[in-house]
Amino acid sequence: MIIVETRPALSLRIYIHLPFTILLALPIFLALSSGFVVVGVYLERKISAFIQDRLGPMEVGKWGLLQLFADLLKLLQKEDIVPAAADRKLFLLAPSVIFASVFAGFAVMPLTPDLQGSATAVGVFYLMAIVSFDVVGILMAGWGSNNKYSLLGAMRSVAQIVSYEIPLGLTILCVVMICQSLNLQEISFQQGIYTYEPNYLFGIRALGIDVTDWGGIFSWNILRNPFLLIAYVIFFIATLAEANRAPFDLPEGESEIVAGFNTEYSGMRFALLFLSEYAMMLLVAFLGAILFLGSWNTPLPNIGPVRLADWTSGSPGTVWGNLTGAFWLLTKALAAIMVQMWVRWTLPRLRVDQLMFLCWKVLTPIGIVLLLISGVWRLLMI
Amino acid sequence: MNASYLPSDYLPVLIQLGLALGFIITTMIVTHSIGPKRKSQKKDDPFECGIPVEGDARTPISIKYFLIAILFVLFDVEVIFLYPWAVNFKGLGVTGFIEMVLFMGLLLAGFYYIIRKGVLKWE
Numbered sequence: 001m002i003i004v005e006t007r008p009a010l011s012l013r014i015y016i017h018l019p020f021t022i023l024l025a026l027p028i029f030l031a032l033s034s035g036f037v038v039v040g041v042y043l044e045r046k047i048s049a050f051i052q053d054r055l056g057p058m059e060v061g062k063w064g065l066l067q068l069f070a071d072l073l074k075l076l077q078k079e080d081i082v083p084a085a086a087d088r089k090l091f092l093l094a095p096s097v098i099f100a101s102v103f104a105g106f107a108v109m110p111l112t113p114d115l116q117g118s119a120t121a122v123g124v125f126y127l128m129a130i131v132s133f134d135v136v137g138i139l140m141a142g143w144g145s146n147n148k149y150s151l152l153g154a155m156r157s158v159a160q161i162v163s164y165e166i167p168l169g170l171t172i173l174c175v176v177m178i179c180q181s182l183n184l185q186e187i188s189f190q191q192g193i194y195t196y197e198p199n200y201l202f203g204i205r206a207l208g209i210d211v212t213d214w215g216g217i218f219s220w221n222i223l224r225n226p227f228l229l230i231a232y233v234i235f236f237i238a239t240l241a242e243a244n245r246a247p248f249d250l251p252e253g254e255s256e257i258v259a260g261f262n263t264e265y266s267g268m269r270f271a272l273l274f275l276s277e278y279a280m281m282l283l284v285a286f287l288g289a290i291l292f293l294g295s296w297n298t299p300l301p302n303i304g305p306v307r308l309a310d311w312t313s314g315s316p317g318t319v320w321g322n323l324t325g326a327f328w329l330l331t332k333a334l335a336a337i338m339v340q341m342w343v344r345w346t347l348p349r350l351r352v353d354q355l356m357f358l359c360w361k362v363l364t365p366i367g368i369v370l371l372l373i374s375g376v377w378r379l380l381m382i
Numbered sequence: 383m384n385a386s387y388l389p390s391d392y393l394p395v396l397i398q399l400g401l402a403l404g405f406i407i408t409t410m411i412v413t414h415s416i417g418p419k420r421k422s423q424k425k426d427d428p429f430e431c432g433i434p435v436e437g438d439a440r441t442p443i444s445i446k447y448f449l450i451a452i453l454f455v456l457f458d459v460e461v462i463f464l465y466p467w468a469v470n471f472k473g474l475g476v477t478g479f480i481e482m483v484l485f486m487g488l489l490l491a492g493f494y495y496i497i498r499k500g501v502l503k504w505e
Contacts (some may be wrong), residue, residue: 012439021463027401029398030398030401030402030405034405053466060408075415076409076412076413076417077413077417079417079419079420080410080414080415080417081425081426082414082426083426083427083428083429084423084426084427085426085427085428085435085439086428095406096403096406099402099405099406100399100402100403100406103398103399103401103402104395104399104402106396106398107394107397107398108393108395116393117394117395117398118391118392118394118395119391119392119395120391120392120395121391125465126395143440145428145439146428146438146439147428147429147430147439148430148439148441149429150439151439151440151443152392152443155443155447158447158451159446159447159450159451161448162454162458163450163454164457166457166458166461168455169458169461170461171463173461173465173468176465176469177471178469179470180470180471180472181466181469182469194501200411242495250411258429263429264428264429267417268409268410268412268413268417271409272406272409298390352504353504356502356504357502357504360453360502361502362499363412364457364493368486368490370466371486372483372486375471375482375483376479378471378472379476381477
């Protein structure tokens with residue numbers, strides 16, 4: 001009976017709290033994504049230092065904690081140079097386009113059961129569209145700079161981003177098929193104890209094991225359809241390429257093309273490109289956690305009388321529920337970012353032809369097969 | 383499922399864009415007011431690893447990039463077609479599944495064709 005009751009409450013909550021969520025969720029995300037750059041860059045430097053057996057930044061502040069503030073302050077004071085040969089309008093506008101399109105993606109992300117910027121019914125689709133827009137900004141930067149390295153870097157970057165969008169779209173499609181919704185908040189609700197549909201073990205009803213009450217990791221999408229675990233791996237690889245992260249950082253291959261499309265940028269405009277790169281990392285880490293890893297739901301299941309899931313996740317609408325929700329989602333996203341960094345400092349850079357081979361001849365066919373398997377799985381789930 | 387279209391749902395998107403633009407404008411004003419402005423001919427040249435600039439940057443680019451762009455348009459449009467189908471998959475049932483398998487079959491035939499044509503060969 002609880003299932004019947006929670007359903008209208010869910011949609012009601014979204015509408016009643018609309019002004020509230022706008023006032024709260026969006027500033028939180030803006031602060032979070034710019035705050036993440038501070039944490040992220042420091043984390044990246046320290047992780048790379050650890051992997052390479054160095055100390056990393058140690059001079060500014062205790063353990064170099066203030067290093068990034070010093071860097072940002074430096075960038076803010078720098079001159080904003082526009083090369084004489086550049087197409088001035090395109091050159092000046094490009095960083096804003098890239099920055100705005102990545103940040104606009106956060107508008108549909110849920111942070112907790114009650115906090116979500118926009119509750120639009122086409123959430124995932126909007127996200128794909130607005131993040132693709134960053135390609136336009138990159139081309140503007142490359143063409144506008146009128147520099148050989150910039151143009152080559154932009155071309156490489158665009159070719160890579162549009163290619164990897166296909167496996168990315170296919171893996172997201174697998175999740176959409178299992179969840180039957182494009183709203184990231186609805187997808188989140190389905191993956192925990194506060195779901196309004198019964199969850200069965202591995203999503204198969206015929207097994208007859210109802211795990212709705214267990215919650216935890218058993219109701220995450222990667223276990224509702226175990227093949228989504230493979231989909232998550234593909235998603236992760238594709239998002240590394242989307243964010244121009246190593247081992248797919250050909251557009252910024254220092255030894256070949258200086259710094260790719262951001263060669264000619266200096267000062268705050270370069271900082272904007274840098275911020276968007278880190279914001280993109282955060283965005284895809286969030287998206288992966290929401291789509292595959294149970295969103296803001298706890299990983300701990302209820303085992304008989306040991307109500308781990310109930311204890312570690314409060315019910316939606318309460319302060320405790322929102323706190324635990326934000327905690328779990330941020331933990332998952334940060335874990336994904338740690339793996340992104342680990343990959344960067346472990347694997348060597350790919351060659352262009354290897355990159356394209358991986359995308360078109362390995363990931364895309366696997367993505368299509370996974371889509372078919374998800375279709376069969378969904379038919380089994382009914 | 384909430385499938386209704388409400389224009390107010392997109393208000394947060396505009397607010398988010400506004401916040402991002404506000405951030406950009408503020409930092410730009412700050413950086414222009416405190417940063418130096420010194421022009422010189424050498425400084426405004428395009429960067430070319432310290433050697434004099436040779437020719438124009440906008441030279442013809444390998445056809446492979448163009449082919450990838452074309453392929454992307456084809457495949458991405460297919461993926462867009464799959465989204466409404468995927469959302470309504472439960473309602474469409476087995477019939478919808480078979481229809482989409484046929485659609486994917488046509489798509490894969492095209493994929494096989496471009497592989498045989500050598501479009502996806504970069505070595």
